[in-house]
Amino acid sequence: MEFSPFNNVVKLCLQGMSMEEKEKPEEALALFLQGWKEATNDHEKFLAAYYVSRHQKTVNDQLRWLETALEHALKINDDTVKSAFPSMYLNIAKCYEDLGNTEKSKANAELAGMYKNNPSDKGPFYHGTKADLQIGDVLTAGGNSNYKSELTMNHIYFTGLVNGAGLAAALAKGDGRERVYIVEPTGNYENDPNLTDKKFPGNPTRSYRSEAPLKIIGEVKDWVKPSPEELQRFQEKLEDHKGEIIN
Structure with missing residues (x-):
């Protein structure tokens, strides 16, 4: 389920x-x-x-x-x-x-x-962004956070839910087209501590992070884009967010 x-x-x-x-x-x-x-x-x-x-x-x-x-x-x-x-x-x-x-x-x-810190999830995994990338390219840590622009991220984030990656693409900075890439972790990964065991037990959004690069192995063309109302609601939540990002 x-x-x-x-x-x-x-x-x-x-x-x-x-x-x-x-x-x-x-x-x-x-x-x-x-x-x-x-x-x-x-x-x-x-x-x-x-x-x-x-x-x-x-x-x-x-x-x-x-x-x-x-x-x-x-x-x-x-x-x-x-x-x-x-x-x-x-x-x-x-x-x-x-x-x-x-x-x-x-x-x-x-x-x-x-x-603990031993996810059994084997994918497939997805990453949402507005960057125009090609199969074989790699995504690496070190970019600025979409949620706090002054914060340089030590990890690269991804999810097992294609529509969750779509939401991340819609929220990502930039003017390009929202894209959802199929990615393959090249190293160890862990549950995203910013989401795991917060409101819900465990990691129901299948959100993960890794210090190692993610390799792009494909792109998803058919995913559900959030409505303008849903996107506005998430953006307001981000603006109201007062907690620290675990990096």
């Missing part, structure tokens, strides 16, 4: 997070529980249970919901879900530590370490 903000359970989780930001935990929990009630597959149940776990008043209840979320996540052969395993196992380890079960705490912490 590809992550989609239009999925009904995802929308309920987004509404719940909005209530969290407004410091209305009871309303947030009600929305997350509604998501759990309406979930029809393991992916939706994983997401809803994860958020329900954040609002439990006892360690035992938090652990029960975290392990429920993990139970459904383990049934899904999906890279976006696997990227949530490090933080989930760490949270479970913390629960067991608080309960005095050092053996299970250590075991879960070791599982977290096994999954």
